[in-house]
Amino acid sequence: MVCGLPGIGSVAWLAVNHLQKELKAELFAEVFSPMFSPKVWLTEDGVVKLMKGEFYFWKNKGGGTDLLLFSANEQPYSPEGQYELADVVLDLGQKFEVRRVVTMGGMATDKFTEQPKVYVGGTDVALVKEIEQYGAVKLAGGAITGTNGLIFGLAKPRKIPAICLLAETPGYLSLDANAAKAALELSCKLFGISMDLHALEKQAKENSEAVQRAKDLSRGAYQHETKKGGDRELPYVS
Amino acid sequence: MVCGLPGIGSVAWLAVNHLQKELKAELFAEVFSPMFSPKVWLTEDGVVKLMKGEFYFWKNKGGGTDLLLFSANEQPYSPEGQYELADVVLDLGQKFEVRRVVTMGGMATDKFTEQPKVYVGGTDVALVKEIEQYGAVKLAGGAITGTNGLIFGLAKPRKIPAICLLAETPGYLSLDANAAKAALELSCKLFGISMDLHALEKQAKENSEAVQRAKDLSRGAYQHETKKGGDRELPYVS
Amino acid sequence: MVCGLPGIGSVAWLAVNHLQKELKAELFAEVFSPMFSPKVWLTEDGVVKLMKGEFYFWKNKGGGTDLLLFSANEQPYSPEGQYELADVVLDLGQKFEVRRVVTMGGMATDKFTEQPKVYVGGTDVALVKEIEQYGAVKLAGGAITGTNGLIFGLAKPRKIPAICLLAETPGYLSLDANAAKAALELSCKLFGISMDLHALEKQAKENSEAVQRAKDLSRGAYQHETKKGGDRELPYVS
Amino acid sequence: MVCGLPGIGSVAWLAVNHLQKELKAELFAEVFSPMFSPKVWLTEDGVVKLMKGEFYFWKNKGGGTDLLLFSANEQPYSPEGQYELADVVLDLGQKFEVRRVVTMGGMATDKFTEQPKVYVGGTDVALVKEIEQYGAVKLAGGAITGTNGLIFGLAKPRKIPAICLLAETPGYLSLDANAAKAALELSCKLFGISMDLHALEKQAKENSEAVQRAKDLSRGAYQHETKKGGDRELPYVS
Numbered sequence: 001m002v003c004g005l006p007g008i009g010s011v012a013w014l015a016v017n018h019l020q021k022e023l024k025a026e027l028f029a030e031v032f033s034p035m036f037s038p039k040v041w042l043t044e045d046g047v048v049k050l051m052k053g054e055f056y057f058w059k060n061k062g063g064g065t066d067l068l069l070f071s072a073n074e075q076p077y078s079p080e081g082q083y084e085l086a087d088v089v090l091d092l093g094q095k096f097e098v099r100r101v102v103t104m105g106g107m108a109t110d111k112f113t114e115q116p117k118v119y120v121g122g123t124d125v126a127l128v129k130e131i132e133q134y135g136a137v138k139l140a141g142g143a144i145t146g147t148n149g150l151i152f153g154l155a156k157p158r159k160i161p162a163i164c165l166l167a168e169t170p171g172y173l174s175l176d177a178n179a180a181k182a183a184l185e186l187s188c189k190l191f192g193i194s195m196d197l198h199a200l201e202k203q204a205k206e207n208s209e210a211v212q213r214a215k216d217l218s219r220g221a222y223q224h225e226t227k228k229g230g231d232r233e234l235p236y237v238s
Numbered sequence: 239m240v241c242g243l244p245g246i247g248s249v250a251w252l253a254v255n256h257l258q259k260e261l262k263a264e265l266f267a268e269v270f271s272p273m274f275s276p277k278v279w280l281t282e283d284g285v286v287k288l289m290k291g292e293f294y295f296w297k298n299k300g301g302g303t304d305l306l307l308f309s310a311n312e313q314p315y316s317p318e319g320q321y322e323l324a325d326v327v328l329d330l331g332q333k334f335e336v337r338r339v340v341t342m343g344g345m346a347t348d349k350f351t352e353q354p355k356v357y358v359g360g361t362d363v364a365l366v367k368e369i370e371q372y373g374a375v376k377l378a379g380g381a382i383t384g385t386n387g388l389i390f391g392l393a394k395p396r397k398i399p400a401i402c403l404l405a406e407t408p409g410y411l412s413l414d415a416n417a418a419k420a421a422l423e424l425s426c427k428l429f430g431i432s433m434d435l436h437a438l439e440k441q442a443k444e445n446s447e448a449v450q451r452a453k454d455l456s457r458g459a460y461q462h463e464t465k466k467g468g469d470r471e472l473p474y475v476s
Numbered sequence: 477m478v479c480g481l482p483g484i485g486s487v488a489w490l491a492v493n494h495l496q497k498e499l500k501a502e503l504f505a506e507v508f509s510p511m512f513s514p515k516v517w518l519t520e521d522g523v524v525k526l527m528k529g530e531f532y533f534w535k536n537k538g539g540g541t542d543l544l545l546f547s548a549n550e551q552p553y554s555p556e557g558q559y560e561l562a563d564v565v566l567d568l569g570q571k572f573e574v575r576r577v578v579t580m581g582g583m584a585t586d587k588f589t590e591q592p593k594v595y596v597g598g599t600d601v602a603l604v605k606e607i608e609q610y611g612a613v614k615l616a617g618g619a620i621t622g623t624n625g626l627i628f629g630l631a632k633p634r635k636i637p638a639i640c641l642l643a644e645t646p647g648y649l650s651l652d653a654n655a656a657k658a659a660l661e662l663s664c665k666l667f668g669i670s671m672d673l674h675a676l677e678k679q680a681k682e683n684s685e686a687v688q689r690a691k692d693l694s695r696g697a698y699q700h701e702t703k704k705g706g707d708r709e710l711p712y713v714s
Numbered sequence: 715m716v717c718g719l720p721g722i723g724s725v726a727w728l729a730v731n732h733l734q735k736e737l738k739a740e741l742f743a744e745v746f747s748p749m750f751s752p753k754v755w756l757t758e759d760g761v762v763k764l765m766k767g768e769f770y771f772w773k774n775k776g777g778g779t780d781l782l783l784f785s786a787n788e789q790p791y792s793p794e795g796q797y798e799l800a801d802v803v804l805d806l807g808q809k810f811e812v813r814r815v816v817t818m819g820g821m822a823t824d825k826f827t828e829q830p831k832v833y834v835g836g837t838d839v840a841l842v843k844e845i846e847q848y849g850a851v852k853l854a855g856g857a858i859t860g861t862n863g864l865i866f867g868l869a870k871p872r873k874i875p876a877i878c879l880l881a882e883t884p885g886y887l888s889l890d891a892n893a894a895k896a897a898l899e900l901s902c903k904l905f906g907i908s909m910d911l912h913a914l915e916k917q918a919k920e921n922s923e924a925v926q927r928a929k930d931l932s933r934g935a936y937q938h939e940t941k942k943g944g945d946r947e948l949p950y951v952s
Contacts, residue, residue: 143755515863519855
């Protein structure tokens with residue numbers, strides 16, 4: 001099961017969204033709730049859409065792992081709502097007897113990088129070590145706030161092995177496709193599935209070029225300060 | 239069923255209030271709840287009134303559509319309360335087997351217009367197209383916040399066809415009778431009922447004259463800026 | 477039943493407190509609840525006291541009306557908590573089959589007066605008229621916020637006749653014994669009981685002298701502005 | 715039963731933490747709840763930890779009083795959550811038929827002292843007097859906010875004798891081992907257990923030296939003002 005709600009850089013949301021589209025996973029359940037904002041959206045056709053969470057199912061025709069996906073168009077606005085939604089997601093996960101839960105997020109580093117690191121936390125040491133083999137860096141301390149963190153954490157007392165992948169993102173990008181791609185590549189290795197990441201790569205390249213142009217413009221006037229030892233620091237994460 | 243809670247320009251509230259008075263619809267149910275503000279009102283006679291929602295019923299003696307009306311003297315103050323009230327309204331609507339739910343609201347445009355457009359969103363494409371025939375403009379995107387939006391949106395998973403009509407209102411009028419009249423005219427066409435709109439027209443005329451006087455006063459000192467392409471923009475809506 | 481929670485000038489709280497002491501009414505029930513602040517108090521003996529509501533009973537040995545009293549050391553901090561407490565109070569009142577509920581409060585007028593008016597609102601016109609005969613002034617419009625208002629208002633759908641008495645208070649006094657005395661005198665007439673108001677009178681006299689001294693000090697430097705027609709205005713009430 | 719949640723100077727948390735480690739008390743129950751912050755922590759091994767409360771049990775092999783300990787990594791963020799957690803703790807205490815509940819806290823005095831006084835409040839006068847014999851000072855008035863105060867206060871209607879110990883702490887120390895030691899010494903006398911306080915003493919000594927260095931630096935430039943009669947004042951307590 002892969003879960004990704006909007007957060008810093010929309011990393012998790014972009015990753016799960018890409019996964020759903022590429023796999024053509026099917027929507028099979030929706031969550032409406034007062035834990036979401038009191039508003040509705042309209043499509044281009046003038047048709048109403050509620051704030052909601054969505055569950056998708058992908059039948060792996062190759063015989064490997066099937067996948068459940070969960071996403072939502074926002075995180076619940078109240079702390080209680082975030083706990084409640086995390087429980088709803090894990091309840092459904094347990095009904096489907098998911099073997100592993102992967103949540104994702106962005107780790108704001110305040111600097112752009114072409115090759116974002118992906119940090120990993122897990123419900124036990126063995127899991128963390130397994131993901132380190134795929135290239136992730138152990139998240140040795142710090143806090144993860146929000147629903148992506150709670151789904152991950154609340155899996156532990158339920159005895160569901162869970163992993164949280166946090167891709168480096170500068171924090172000033174609202175949609176960081178580069179970070180989403182990095183988190184997604186790791187997830188795919190983990191589930192043993194291959195995936196066309198072309199769409200994310202294209203969007204990531206555009207991000208990169210835009211950041212470069214912005215840097216060129218500001219050179220001379222603004223010397224970008226890189227924090228020393230930034231890799232070891234654990235900044236705000238969502 | 240027509241629902242209108244206070245919001246921008248009090249458009250929906252004015253419209254439902256007018257409808258109730260003209261049709262002489264009868265009060266048959268009240269909603270008291272902690273989701274409203276912790277206060278009470280007094281009438282001129284010194285008699286207490288609670289914050290509440292009110293349901294009215296109108297028996298169409300001409301044999302056409304009967305009408306349920308819902309209004310309240312405020313929107314619930316908490317997000318959860320707004321969801322809760324929307325569900326209370328729709329529960330009662332379903333008991334009466336309403337065939338259509340119409341909610342209304344104002345769309346703040348920051349400019350006064352004598353002939354406000356009425357935008358429409360619906361629970362499906364066919365409904366939107368039907369209302370477009372009566373002169374409404376499709377609301378192609380954007381968000382509707384608050385209880386008027388939630389009653390509309392939550393009708394969808396209940397399979398009740400629902401429409402939201404948003405009349406242009408400058409945003410600085412607390413009671414925009416002109417916008418209410420525009421929304422109400424459309425509703426009447428939709429339900430096939432005719433209605434004396436004289437009281438709203440009178441109030442609208444007074445509004446219009448007051449705005450004109452204010453413009454005359456400020457001319458020279460203040461050049462009113464009209465936003466280009468304002469019709470396509472979707473500003474804050476409630 | 478007489479109810480008085482802390483509010484502007486602590487009018488209601490002072491009045492019910494005096495009533496309880498003079499009548500030697502007995503504590504028979506307490507309300508502890510998360511709707512109160514998360515703190516405790518200590519007495520001079522170092523013994524803990526919880527935030528709470530208290531119900532007192534007075535057996536009228538003269539054969540007239542018995543009295544239930546309710547007070548609390550604060551109003552619930554959340555809107556929902558205020559509704560909840562009002563319902564708890566009325567539930568218990570109904571168990572005791574109280575015939576009338578009187579709540580009190582202060583009406584902030586921003587000026588000190590030796591003979592504060594007492595305004596009255598009621599659950600029906602006849603009640604208001606009855607209290608006007610005792611010297612109260614009809615509260616012809618306006619809002620009453622907080623728990624004192626809600627106990628009064630929520631009595632109406634329960635079909636319990638209820639009265640709210642609001643004594644004028646300058647708003648800058650935290651304990652206005654003069655206003656409390658005015659509200660209490662009216663209540664006593666209403667219930668046909670006589671009462672020694674000496675303690676409140678003494679405290680009121682001290683208030684009055686302190687206000688006079690403050691005025692003497694500021695004369696010349698500060699011309700107190702009296703609002704014209706202030707009696708007809710309905711300022712913030714709690 | 716000894717309870718200590720984080721608060722001013724982390725006095726209670728430090729004391730219970732030391733108690734648990736020195737006694738090697740065993741973790742036997744955890745409380746997860748939406749009343750805690752919506753976030754998770756990671757260990758140095760990258761393993762997730764939830765926000766939670768923890769219950770420890772110590773079997774007194776000497777045949778004296780066994781001990782239940784309770785701590786948590788934060789106080790619930792909402793007032794309702796603080797009441798809820800206090801009830802959860804007392805429910806479990808009652809199941810184990812605890813004979814006494816001791817909660818602790820810091821009393822911010824705005825000045826550093828090598829020998830912090832420990833103030834005591836209790837559920838009855840006899841208890842307070844008993845603890846005064848061990849050197850505590852009666853807390854004659856004032857309020858105690860937060861969960862440490864509520865566990866103490868809510869024990870009273872449950873008829874569980876309870877004590878709250880508040881050690882003086884300057885308020886500017888985030889971890890005041892000196893104050894924790896003072897509160898803990900008193901608790902140990904109360905339960906008739908002896909304890910190695912070496913670790914707290916070492917940390918306290920470091921605190922003391924750091925404060926002395928800061929004072930030396932600021933002498934001349936900054937004359938520390940001591941509040942007269944500070945012992946009788948009851949400042950903010952948590």
